[in-house]
Amino acid sequence: MVREPLVLGIESSCDETGVALVRGTELLGHAVASSVDEHVRFGGVVPEIASRAHLEALLPTLRRACEEAGLTLADVDVVAVTAGPGLAGALLVGVAAAKALALALDVPLLGVNHLVAHVAVDVLVSGALPERSLALLVSGGHTELLDVASPSGDARDLRVELLGQTLDDAAGEAFDKVARLLGLPYPGGPHVQRAAESGDPRAFAFPRGLTAAHDLRRHPHDFSFSGLKTAVSREVEAHRRAGGDVTDPAFVADVAASFQEAVADVLARKAVAACRERGVGVLLLGGGVAANSRVRGLLAERCEAAGITLRVPPLRLCTDNGAMVAALGSLAVAAGLGPSPLGLATDPGLPVTTVVV
Amino acid sequence: MLILALDTSSSVGAALLDGERLLAAEQHHDPRRHGELLAPAVSAVLAAAGVDRRELGAVAVGVGPAPFTGLRVGVATALVLGEALGIPVHGVGSLDALAATALAAGRQSLAGGFVVAADARRREVHWARIAVDDASDPLSGWRRTGGPAVAAPTDVPAEGLPAVGRGAELYREALPGLPVGAPGGEPGDRADRAALPTDPDPGVLGALVARRLERGGELLPPQPLYLRRPDAKVPAALAGR
Numbered sequence: 178m179v180r181e182p183l184v185l186g187i188e189s190s191c192d193e194t195g196v197a198l199v200r201g202t203e204l205l206g207h208a209v210a211s212s213v214d215e216h217v218r219f220g221g222v223v224p225e226i227a228s229r230a231h232l233e234a235l236l237p238t239l240r241r242a243c244e245e246a247g248l249t250l251a252d253v254d255v256v257a258v259t260a261g262p263g264l265a266g267a268l269l270v271g272v273a274a275a276k277a278l279a280l281a282l283d284v285p286l287l288g289v290n291h292l293v294a295h296v297a298v299d300v301l302v303s304g305a306l307p308e309r310s311l312a313l314l315v316s317g318g319h320t321e322l323l324d325v326a327s328p329s330g331d332a333r334d335l336r337v338e339l340l341g342q343t344l345d346d347a348a349g350e351a352f353d354k355v356a357r358l359l360g361l362p363y364p365g366g367p368h369v370q371r372a373a374e375s376g377d378p379r380a381f382a383f384p385r386g387l388t389a390a391h392d393l394r395r396h397p398h399d400f401s402f403s404g405l406k407t408a409v410s411r412e413v414e415a416h417r418r419a420g421g422d423v424t425d426p427a428f429v430a431d432v433a434a435s436f437q438e439a440v441a442d443v444l445a446r447k448a449v450a451a452c453r454e455r456g457v458g459v460l461l462l463g464g465g466v467a468a469n470s471r472v473r474g475l476l477a478e479r480c481e482a483a484g485i486t487l488r489v490p491p492l493r494l495c496t497d498n499g500a501m502v503a504a505l506g507s508l509a510v511a512a513g514l515g516p517s518p519l520g521l522a523t524d525p526g527l528p529v530t531t532v533v534v
Numbered sequence: 535m536l537i538l539a540l541d542t543s544s545s546v547g548a549a550l551l552d553g554e555r556l557l558a559a560e561q562h563h564d565p566r567r568h569g570e571l572l573a574p575a576v577s578a579v580l581a582a583a584g585v586d587r588r589e590l591g592a593v594a595v596g597v598g599p600a601p602f603t604g605l606r607v608g609v610a611t612a613l614v615l616g617e618a619l620g621i622p623v624h625g626v627g628s629l630d631a632l633a634a635t636a637l638a639a640g641r642q643s644l645a646g647g648f649v650v651a652a653d654a655r656r657r658e659v660h661w662a663r664i665a666v667d668d669a670s671d672p673l674s675g676w677r678r679t680g681g682p683a684v685a686a687p688t689d690v691p692a693e694g695l696p697a698v699g700r701g702a703e704l705y706r707e708a709l710p711g712l713p714v715g716a717p718g719g720e721p722g723d724r725a726d727r728a729a730l731p732t733d734p735d736p737g738v739l740g741a742l743v744a745r746r747l748e749r750g751g752e753l754l755p756p757q758p759l760y761l762r763r764p765d766a767k768v769p770a771a772l773a774g775r
């Protein structure tokens with residue numbers, strides 16, 4: 178039997194530098210370096226800092242991935258890299274590295290779509306893409322609902338359609354902003370979740386963006402979190418004006434829990450409604466916000482009630498990483514897609530319908 | 535030893551050299567497409583010289599100073615080529631490469647010393663001041679006596695010396711070049727300001743590294759010389775709260 182090609186994946190679209198090695202649907206080595214600590218004092222990802230960090234992390238991450246796999250670069254058969262969407266300067270570092278690797282090893286290059294890679298990472302767990310699924314991708318950089326069809330279980334006939342996306346803030350960004358309002362550190366996700374543990378999710382009736390009947394007609398599958406953030410801001414302000422202590426742990430806990438509930442509710446409601454409307458039985462969750470246990474929990478509850486199978490990859494594969502890029506590269510190679518030219522351009526706004534550039 | 539030289543500090547350039555001898559070069563003056571143009575240029579110079587990548591002995595790369603994004607393309611490419619081919623990567627200042635490039639083109643007319651100035655964007659230049667000891671030797675016959683540094687064009691301490699490079703082209707008032715009709719000593723010497731190079735030549739950059747490997751001289755780690763701190767403002771979406 179012919180061995181499947183060894184695919185090296187490089188991811189650098191935001192603040193994570195990821196390199197991984199995948200053969201077929203088997204993850205052999207996986208390393209991620211994050212510049213998250215360097216962005217803390219700015220309350221969000223600073224593109225120039227992220228790009229500098231990618232360059233510094235490049236070789237150490239590459240070496241760690243190879244070491245973990247017990248392989249060398251000479252074993253690599255294909256190099257896959259995130260070509261977009263993402264931060265322009267950050268993408269450039271990964272793509273330059275991937276091209277140099279393809280040149281030096283004389284192997285094909287594959288520029289792939291970051292969002293589709295979030296979907297494809299599931300094959301490392303399940304072995305094949307579901308024939309049909311919806312994917313909910315939620316992170317600090319994106320919030321999308323995708324319709325994914327793959328009748329053959331590989332990338333040959335992979336069709337991805339953007340059903341909906343956020344009209345303003347990404348879900349993870351909303352966590353960051355609310356954390357700032359509550360005096361909690363960046364990144365907001367884990368801190369808001371911790372604060373919410375002792376809070377009452379019904380203490381405040383925060384709005385569920387784009388769920389009113391008139392909004393649903395125009396934006397059935399889109400999201401909006403800026404109104405939610407404004408509502409939280411107003412609540413904090415009202416509390417302050419009433420002479421309350423806005424750092425009071427009980428107040429913070431109630432606001433955090435109510436906010437988190439609103440996000441989880443909107444995500445679950447929209448995703449389940451889309452599955453029902455389209456008659457799709459599998460929902461795939463991806464992105465860093467998958468780390469939030471309430472988001473996962475409520476999705477699991479509502480999916481079960483609706484008879485939908487919820488698939489959540491292990492968390493280290495939900496956040497941005499090279500394994501998802503290598504997984505999609507592996508699917509693409511098996512399907513005969515690519516290679517991409519050495520003149521491949523990065524595309525910060527790459528549409529989700531483009532799987533391989 | 536075969537050296538692959540890369541520079542993305544301003545233009546996008548790749549050159550292949552055997553020691554100081556140029557075998558092939560490609561240079562694009564397109565400051566916005568470093569990421570697209572560099573890898574094909576590397577591929578092209580290898581093909582033009584009929585050299586297999588595995589025969590390379592070292593990579594030389596311009597490490598700036600330069601505007602950030604393009605510079606990183608060159609450094610990332612050099613680092614990974616070095617890693618994958620198991621060969622050393624030597625950094626060299628892009629302003630040094632520009633100085634050697636300029637002197638190679640205008641030996642006598644620049645013999646009294648000159649300033650190199652590259653476009654740093656945001657109405658600033660990256661500059662260095664050069665004293666010439668032996669104008670007939672563009673690789674070793676000069677020293678840096680100021681810089682590399684970043685400054686507004688009017689703040690560059692040019693001390694009346696002519697300025698060369700894209701930064702000088704952009705800010706002619708603040709950084710005047712050679713006087714028209716400056717004396718040209720050797721046949722082929724280009725005293726005409728317009729004929730002097732605006733960007734480092736990747737072939738000269740490679741020869742400079744070959745020379746410094748041979749005789750000593752400043753070689754830098756393959757890391758960008760940023761000179762400026764990152765623009766680390768609170769992102770607009772978070773401001774005003």
Ligand SMILES: [Zn+2]
Nearest residue numbers: 295316464497
């Ligand atoms: Zn992502």
